[in-house]
Amino acid sequence: MSLIAWIQLLLIGAAIGAVLLLIMWWKFKQFSFHRLVLLTVFFTFDLILFGAFTRLTDSGLGCPDWPGCYGVSNPIAALTQIREAESLMPTGPVTLSKAWIEMLHRYFAMGVGFLIIILVVWSWMKKQAIGAKISRTSIGILILVCVQGAFGAWTVTLKLQPVIVTIHLMLGLTLLAALTYLSSLSSRLHADANLRPVKTDVPFKKIAWFVLAVLILQIFLGGWVSTNYAVLACDDFPLCHGAWYPEMNFSEGFTLWRELGKAADGDHLNIEALRAIHWAHRVGAIFAVLAVFYLAFKLWIISKANQTSTMKFWATSLFGLGLLQVITGMSNIILDWPLLAAVLHTGGAAAMVFVMIRVVNIDHERLSS
Numbered sequence: 284m285s286l287i288a289w290i291q292l293l294l295i296g297a298a299i300g301a302v303l304l305l306i307m308w309w310k311f312k313q314f315s316f317h318r319l320v321l322l323t324v325f326f327t328f329d330l331i332l333f334g335a336f337t338r339l340t341d342s343g344l345g346c347p348d349w350p351g352c353y354g355v356s357n358p359i360a361a362l363t364q365i366r367e368a369e370s371l372m373p374t375g376p377v378t379l380s381k382a383w384i385e386m387l388h389r390y391f392a393m394g395v396g397f398l399i400i401i402l403v404v405w406s407w408m409k410k411q412a413i414g415a416k417i418s419r420t421s422i423g424i425l426i427l428v429c430v431q432g433a434f435g436a437w438t439v440t441l442k443l444q445p446v447i448v449t450i451h452l453m454l455g456l457t458l459l460a461a462l463t464y465l466s467s468l469s470s471r472l473h474a475d476a477n478l479r480p481v482k483t484d485v486p487f488k489k490i491a492w493f494v495l496a497v498l499i500l501q502i503f504l505g506g507w508v509s510t511n512y513a514v515l516a517c518d519d520f521p522l523c524h525g526a527w528y529p530e531m532n533f534s535e536g537f538t539l540w541r542e543l544g545k546a547a548d549g550d551h552l553n554i555e556a557l558r559a560i561h562w563a564h565r566v567g568a569i570f571a572v573l574a575v576f577y578l579a580f581k582l583w584i585i586s587k588a589n590q591t592s593t594m595k596f597w598a599t600s601l602f603g604l605g606l607l608q609v610i611t612g613m614s615n616i617i618l619d620w621p622l623l624a625a626v627l628h629t630g631g632a633a634a635m636v637f638v639m640i641r642v643v644n645i646d647h648e649r650l651s652s
Contacts, residue, residue: 291356296393317469335629345381349439358382449506463640501571504564516557531559575605
């Protein structure tokens with residue numbers, strides 16, 4: 284890709300980030316590091332949702348090269364190549380609509396990168412005021428987004444290889460978690476007399492970290508289901524192909540390094556392997572939801588005992604998100620994988636990661652006025 288195309292892409296990403304900053308200025312009439320972090324968290328969450336939409340609409344190869352589209356910065360300039368590919372395969376991976384979806388996803392990702400660069404520059408320029416921990420965390424986040432960008436490139440160049448796409452999703456959620464942690468750190472810069480410590484015992488913290496680990500494992504299984512297109516491998520519920528334990532092939536289904544739709548030996552992935560992937564995620568969902576509901580219950584009990592509104596808010600959030608995951612997960616099967624339910628299922632998982640990071644880092648709450 285030419286230098287001009289690279290410059291154009293960078294300018295598009297910077298323009299998106301600048302528009303977001305202008306919106307923040309228009310709303311609050313001032314900038315603060317904490318608000319910039321929250322803006323980046325919000326836009327990263329939106330990017331994860333749009334990434335799910337890109338994958339679920341089969342737009343991941345809408346532009347078969349990276350970072351541009353047929354060597355240029357936008358689908359308009361690549362219209363001839365896109366129309367040619369579309370004429371050869373009208374329902375194939377390359378169409379004009381899919382190219383736009385894929386490129387918008389890349390533009391938004393560059394916008395997130397722009398905001399993170401601003402965070403790093405700000406944190407190091409004001410290092411003495413906001414603390415070395417925040418500065419180091421910002422640098423770590425910048426490194427993480429660069430790694431995420433590399434996996435985004437490999438997602439295209441390796442033709443949607445399931446393990447690469449799944450890692451790309453997990454890194455996106457890790458980026459959201461890291462930014463959420465940074466928001467917890469930056470919120471303490473504004474601590475004042477209206478804040479009081481939130482007391483949590485050690486067993487509660489251990490439970491919260493355990494639930495987070497269970498949630499991460501379950502999200503990986505969900506990503507593995509989605510990237511292998513195994514959502515409808517079990518087309519009934521609560522049974523799977525008419526049985527509680529159908530015929531499955533776990534070794535083939537969970538061979539990580541292989542092409543999309545292929546087994547390790549190059550043959551087509553059989554339905555028994557897809558059922559194993561789906562069934563593992565379905566069973567994992569039982570444990571994950573029970574763990575989340577238990578943690579929500581513990582938070583609710585603590586909030587009642589200590590009259591802690593922060594705990595009550597996060598307890599309600601966790602319970603609601605757990606319920607959302609159950610409903611959307613069942614809808615994906617019963618309603619034959621509707622796009623809205625599938626995107627909401629990914630969004631619910633991302634929102635749960637955000638809540639869990641806040642829960643394990645609870646230290647202060649705002650007093651009632």
